[in-house]
Amino acid sequence: xxxxxxxxxxxxxxxxxxxxxxxxxxxxxxxxxxxxxxxxxxxxxxxxxxxxxxxxxxxxxxxxxxxxxxxxxxxxxxxxxxxxxxxxxxxxxxxxxxxxxxxxxxxxxxxxxxxxxxxxxxxxxxxxxxxxxxxxxxxxxxxxxxxxxxxxxxxxxxxxxxxxxxxxxxxxxxxxxxxxxxxxxxxxxxxxxxxxxxxxxxxxxxxxxxx
Amino acid sequence: xxxxxxxxxxxxxxxxxxxxxxxxxxxxxxxxxxxxxxxxxxxxxxxxxxxxxxxxxxxxxxxxxxxxxxxxxxxxxxxxxxxxxxxxxxxxxxxxxxxxxxxxxxxxxxxxxxxxxxxxxxxxxxxxxxxxxxxxxxxxxxxxxxxxxxxxxxxxxxxxxxxxxxxxxxxxxxxxxxxxxxxxxxxxxxxxxxxxxxxxxxxxxxxxxxx
DNA sequence: TACAAACTACACTGTACGGTGTAGTATAGC
DNA sequence: GCTATACTACACCGTACAGTGTAGTTTGTA
Numbered sequence: 001x002x003x004x005x006x007x008x009x010x011x012x013x014x015x016x017x018x019x020x021x022x023x024x025x026x027x028x029x030x031x032x033x034x035x036x037x038x039x040x041x042x043x044x045x046x047x048x049x050x051x052x053x054x055x056x057x058x059x060x061x062x063x064x065x066x067x068x069x070x071x072x073x074x075x076x077x078x079x080x081x082x083x084x085x086x087x088x089x090x091x092x093x094x095x096x097x098x099x100x101x102x103x104x105x106x107x108x109x110x111x112x113x114x115x116x117x118x119x120x121x122x123x124x125x126x127x128x129x130x131x132x133x134x135x136x137x138x139x140x141x142x143x144x145x146x147x148x149x150x151x152x153x154x155x156x157x158x159x160x161x162x163x164x165x166x167x168x169x170x171x172x173x174x175x176x177x178x179x180x181x182x183x184x185x186x187x188x189x190x191x192x193x194x195x196x197x198x199x200x201x202x203x204x205x206x207x208x209x210x211x
Numbered sequence: 212x213x214x215x216x217x218x219x220x221x222x223x224x225x226x227x228x229x230x231x232x233x234x235x236x237x238x239x240x241x242x243x244x245x246x247x248x249x250x251x252x253x254x255x256x257x258x259x260x261x262x263x264x265x266x267x268x269x270x271x272x273x274x275x276x277x278x279x280x281x282x283x284x285x286x287x288x289x290x291x292x293x294x295x296x297x298x299x300x301x302x303x304x305x306x307x308x309x310x311x312x313x314x315x316x317x318x319x320x321x322x323x324x325x326x327x328x329x330x331x332x333x334x335x336x337x338x339x340x341x342x343x344x345x346x347x348x349x350x351x352x353x354x355x356x357x358x359x360x361x362x363x364x365x366x367x368x369x370x371x372x373x374x375x376x377x378x379x380x381x382x383x384x385x386x387x388x389x390x391x392x393x394x395x396x397x398x399x400x401x402x403x404x405x406x407x408x409x410x411x412x413x414x415x416x417x418x419x420x421x422x
Numbered sequence: 423t424a425c426a427a428a429c430t431a432c433a434c435t436g437t438a439c440g441g442t443g444t445a446g447t448a449t450a451g452c
Numbered sequence: 453g454c455t456a457t458a459c460t461a462c463a464c465c466g467t468a469c470a471g472t473g474t475a476g477t478t479t480g481t482a
Binding site: 032034035078079096116118121122130132133136160163166167170171174175178179180181196197204205 | 243244245327328332333341343344347371374377378381382385386389390391405408409411413414416417
């Protein structure tokens, strides 16, 4: 989707555009939308404030672009995790753990899932119809597909793959993300243990029935 | 803790104080801290802006009071849910479901857990040392105690009650709260189903070993 | 009724910020 | 060199809002 305003579409450097996006993303995700001034975004991007307005029209539109870009990054990251760990593997438990760890680890970059959710929730009123819902559904899709297959091959007992995906997410990264982080980043030992335990509980509940 | 500023402690109407608190709570939780002006709080409380400042000193301090009050309300609400459903019961599954439904239902009032979490997360930088952590721990305590007992009486197999409490919360209300809500409130059929399924998965994973 | 505390109404200050307008500079293609 | 486009620097406007000061009004109480 094109999020630029009509009046002035700069053709030239997609470079500047990228720098503005990155700066806005960093600031919005860490400081929040209201607390980030356009002046600050411009300064961080190494660009004049006027250029920001020439590219994105107004602050609202910039937010929209940031949310779209970050959503996309999050989805790509999840897809990557699936490719890396849930296509070919030997130990299901170990693979699920690695998958989660990769997701959680990547939340300290341009695809911070939790920061995005927070931003979208707070700013929901000013965003087009339920961005959150779309993101929420899209995020699950890949996992649902894998779980469906696991069900078919008898690796798991999943009568409702969508619900199973929700449960899996809840027990692992959702739990990790909702954990108060002291140091500012995830990835510590406690988080790893939480993921491991979450995966085990999931597998215990969704193990194939042996009867 | 007394959150009033020193200079003028009004003795008279704790009534006004309550009205200001309620107004600030409603506005901060629904609109967010930055988006709520002190003028709006005063108007909603039916009180002059000056009175707000006389009682609470500044906006920051008002936020602090709101967070403390709401935290307290949330904890009381959880304790109430435990008393109502997890002390004496016949069917564990049914009781856990009722417990969760009560928690989720009460999130449309003065003890909106999720709104509080959101507020504290966004405003974390301006709040005393990790309010979030304290709230997070306190919230689990009651549940941990119940699960510990369930473990002792053989109702569940819980080697680590704290982790079990986290898993339970994740599978039920955490999941429900993170669900995008369209209508503005929870409590619909989909939420009920999610709670039911979450409780079942929890019980499947933590059932006593029959071996 | 008299007095003090509680409270309101309101004017006012300072500041931060979204957004615009514009003159001037850099740059690339002709 | 000429010209158009991209961009900066900067002044500027309007507004929203935190917080204060104060004069005057209400209200509880002796």
